[in-house]
Amino acid sequence: MVIEGLDGAGKRTLTDGLTAALGAKGASVASLAFPRYGESVHADLVREALHRGHGDLADSVYGMAMLYALDRSGAADGIRALRDTHDVVLLDRYVASNAAYAAARLRQDAAGEVVKWVWELEVDRFGLPRPDAQLLLRVAPAVAAERAERRAETETGRERDAFETDDGLQRRCAAVYDELAASGWLAPWHVLDGVAGVDHEALAKTLLRQ
Ligand SMILES: Nc1ncnc2c1ncn2[C@@H]1O[C@H](COP(=O)(O)OP(=O)(O)OP(=O)(O)O)[C@@H](O)[C@H]1O
Numbered sequence: 001m002v003i004e005g006l007d008g009a010g011k012r013t014l015t016d017g018l019t020a021a022l023g024a025k026g027a028s029v030a031s032l033a034f035p036r037y038g039e040s041v042h043a044d045l046v047r048e049a050l051h052r053g054h055g056d057l058a059d060s061v062y063g064m065a066m067l068y069a070l071d072r073s074g075a076a077d078g079i080r081a082l083r084d085t086h087d088v089v090l091l092d093r094y095v096a097s098n099a100a101y102a103a104a105r106l107r108q109d110a111a112g113e114v115v116k117w118v119w120e121l122e123v124d125r126f127g128l129p130r131p132d133a134q135l136l137l138r139v140a141p142a143v144a145a146e147r148a149e150r151r152a153e154t155e156t157g158r159e160r161d162a163f164e165t166d167d168g169l170q171r172r173c174a175a176v177y178d179e180l181a182a183s184g185w186l187a188p189w190h191v192l193d194g195v196a197g198v199d200h201e202a203l204a205k206t207l208l209r210q
């Protein structure tokens, strides 16, 4: 089960709430967040590039997308193992993040070249496990930006990065996410209203019925 959305949308908060609600219903839950900072060299290179390390690496849309994909490829066997031993595996960001951000950076839509390339690379070539469902935590880009900004002020080590400070990118990314969800890209999507707030207990109940 994948949770997707803009930077600051509240994905980590939803992952934690859903983990607790599913656990309270007796389900065993494992969670993983991408990029896997501190666990994979590819993820650490991403973080450094997003904070202006490694020269012009962050300017390369395909170069950055390749690093994210390699991070996930290194986690594929682990995800399969978690799927075998847990009722629910929650992934905070997955392949659709690469599709949405790369398309938004290149000013393409969900039918564009780079979204096809992400599928060919991550699904066809790397053989990443397909999710059963994807939850799009939908909030207006301005709300997500405000949450990310507030978090940067209150949490150490959470300074906003090159993508988080780019309002235009976040707006375009929101549009691509809507298109990916509408087309059922990679797996079925459920769109959640992240501004009104998500009822974790009710969502856990719905997900366990599937
Ligand atoms: N429903 C909500 N209402 C108000 N604030 C929220 C809500 N959900 C999360 N927040 C706050 O917004 C900030 C961003 O939330 P969170 O870290 O969960 O987002 P995220 O989507 O995981 O972000 P990123 O992708 O950038 O890591 C946090 O400070 C969090 O406490």
Ligand SMILES: Cc1cn([C@H]2C[C@H](O)[C@@H](COP(=O)(O)O)O2)c(=O)[nH]c1=O
Pocket: 007, 034, 035, 065, 068, 069, 093, 094, 095, 097, 098, 099, 101, 102, 163, 164
């Ligand atoms: C997994 C993944 C992420 N991104 C983008 C989305 C964010 O702006 C940054 C870092 O993610 P975080 O949740 O803020 O830590 O990277 C991406 O473009 N492609 C991906 O696969």
